[in-house]
Amino acid sequence: MGAAASPAVEPVVGEPAAVADLGGERALLVADVHAGIEVGLRYERGVELDSRADARRERLCSLLDETDADRLVVLGDLAHRIGAPDGDERAELETLIAAVTDRVPMTLVEGNHDAGVAEAFADDLDVIGAGGGVLGETVAVCHGHTWPDPELLDAGVVCMGHEHPQVRLADAVGGSRAERAWLRGELDPAAFVEDGGHEGDGPVPPELVVFPAFNERSGGTWVNVEGQSFLAPFLPDALPAGDAYLLDGTRLGEFRRV
Template sequence: MTSGSVCTTLAGTEWQLFAARAAFCPAQDTLFVADPHLGKDATFRRHGFPVPLGSSGGTLQTISRLLVDTNASRLVILGDLFHARSSLTTETVAAVESFFAEHPSVEFLLVEGNHDAHVGNLPLEWPIRTVAEGERMGQLALSHHPGSVPDGAALLLCGHLHPAIRIGSGRESFGKLPCFWYSSGCLVFPAIGEFTGTHVVQPQNGDRTWLVADNEIIEL
């Protein structure tokens, strides 16, 4: 089973936000994730950094469980599917192809991110379609980078920042935790990749944030 979730409404659309760092839109029957950065561990090892194995497989397992739990007919990845061209090792490619095979009825869509541009074209036989930022899905605008909501859209969905909130009391900091961050019609997703960093954001008045803590998701 996947971790906890909360339901909310953004720009007139119902959403289910998961502590597993994904969101489901029932109206579109679509699961959204951002920044898997698959193969990042392989790239680091190739450059001599002794990082642990298995993060890419763990990320794919999380997405797979979410697809099963939501019964989504479509998966949209909001950029940075792979970390680098060198991330497409034999093991990573095999894991991705096994993932596709497990979900033959799911439509896969990738919004091109900055890392995807460096990776280049994906294998033609893969059942995934790559689109540029600005792709529309009804009133939802799909992007990798945060920005203004385009004319005619109600909500911009994006990633890239790997947003997090610093937790503390007074001058004492307890660290930081990833979050969903909604600001001015833009919903920024936390990175779903297990081997990714985070960037502390500073929400303003009127913004909404949902903190991901272990298997719970909490609106601040």
């Protein structure tokens, strides 16, 4: 996002990840890792795919090393299957969490797939509930599947996952492809909390940053396709004029007009 990015949250160019300045700590933020997705797709749809568990873990650990982060924050959906993890999915989670926590502490913001994970790995993770929370003084985090805590409006920037935003881009020969994308823009406080009426303590509303999914196999919301509905209860209303960016930092402009 270059100069347009929040000074507290800077995307890692070419990656579905960002670095956040939490005051005394530097954190790597990712969303929607969906560990065990291949297991889930096998049960849900009968689709057989080779596991990319090792590649996901190595990529995440490389990003921690490259960014010199002091902490990993997962903005929900660390796991894919809802409920207590078992079998191959649990094995992937155990190996992933051990590899990360050998390097840095790990925080999980509970997503709609994470109730069983938070309980199973309570000794290994710092857990923030589904309503979200504020890290440091300026960076708020939530997953986005439920209405957030109004205290998030007191931060300078709110980071969320859940949507897996994608854009459909046409090519020169009439075909199209899907690309993961960031969404960002000024948040509308009245649309962000369930009962409205909360404005936050800052002089201006926070910026909202919707993270692309870390897992490239997890699909998502095609934000520039007519008829697509958002997953978060407060979107798209809470982002009335947001821009879309590709992972390489290319600004596509207002996401509704891409």
